[in-house]
Amino acid sequence: MSMIACRARFQTGEISKENYLEKMYEFHSYLFEYTKFIKSTDIWNIEIQEEGLIFTLRNFNIKLLCTKLDKRVTPIEILNFSSYEKKEAEIFFSLLAPNMVFFDIGAHVGFYSIQAAKREETIKIYAFEPIPQTFDMLKKNILLNNVDNIHPYNVGFLDVNEDVDFYFNPIMSGNASARNLSGINSKKITSKVVSLDNFLLENEISSIDIIKCDIEGGELLVFRGGLDSLKKNLPIIFTEMLRKWSEKFNYHPNEIIQLLAGLGYRCFAASGEKLIEFFIMNKESLETNFFFLHNEKHSEQIKSLVY
Structure with missing residues (x-):
């Protein structure tokens, strides 16, 4: 029985005042349980509002809104596991520099974009999220954090320029993909996708310095669709490569390693506060999650970060 149902049963006289108070005491006790639970996490506080919950993170007082229960949305991930991609995130943010152009491909609710915006105010950030419901949350989080150097776009990236069906499960929003990863509970949503090369050309963006790409399996297609831009700019690349997701797109993650190696990139994985080279x-x-650094352009970063 939910809290609302419990109150309704009391108001209609189905349960006594004594039973009602006892049951509500059980519900409210969880509020105080959370004060203990968050102490070992990167969450500093949780604010209850009519629209939803606002989680404030310890790093840079980043605020993330949750309007409905989602098993794997970022603040819930932090509650469950104390932090979110901690090793990789710290290395990623250490690679930021003033006046960079950052493409967040698969921005989700904005964890990387918002933190980057707060860490380096001169960075120009393009945040891309194709799922309308998630994009709405991204925009709300940008406003909530009062950052003005993030430019959100309700588009996805692949190697084509057209409307594409995405599969979206509301309680697993982070698994939204152009392939059905969540099974029968997924909803089909049509969204616009573009290629990286075409987006830069149409929007007259002359440079790109760092990319985060996490689109649940389609990463190789993003890089294929941006090959000219990658060759020209040689940006730092931070990307997910997951065998079970890439299989849905009929490729193996080693194809990403091979493609980028052809441009002079080396692949690295996080190990503590440093990177180790990853070959296959x-x-x-x-x-x-992996970092691709160009052997020549990023030689200083390689020297300082790699064991």
Whole structure:
């Protein structure tokens, strides 16, 4: 029985005042349980509002709104696991520099974009999220954090310029993809996708310095669709490579490593506060997030970060 149902039963006389108070005491006790629970997490506080919950993170007082229960949305991930991609995120943010142009491809609710905006106010950030419901949350989080250097776009990236069906499960929003990853509970949503090369050309963007790409399996298609831009700009690349998702797109993550190696990139995985070189993915590989640094352009970063 929910809190609202419990109150309704009391108001209609179905349960006594004594039973009502006892049951509500059980519900309210969880509020105080959370004060203990968050102490070991990166969440500093949780604010209850009519629209939803606002989670404030310890780093840079970043605020993230949750309007409905989602099993894997970023603040819930932090509640469950104490932090969110902690090793990789710290390395990623250490690679930021003033006046960079940052493309957040698969921005979701804005964890990386908003933190980047607060860490480096001179960075220009383009945040891309194709799912309308998630994009709405992204925009709300940008406003909530009062950052003005993020430019949100309700588009996705692949290697084509057209409308594409995405599969979206409201309680697993982070798994939204151009392939059905969540099974029968997914809803089909049609969204616009563009290629990286075409977007830069149409929007007259002359440079790009750093990319975060996490689109649940379609990462190779993004890089294929941006090959000219990658060759020209040689940006730092931080991307997810997950075998079970890439299989849905009929490729293996090693194809990404090979493609980018052809441009002079080396692949690295996080190990503590540093990076270790990663050469080939196999069934024993545990890593899922990777950094690609150009051997010449990013030689200083490689020297300082790689074991």
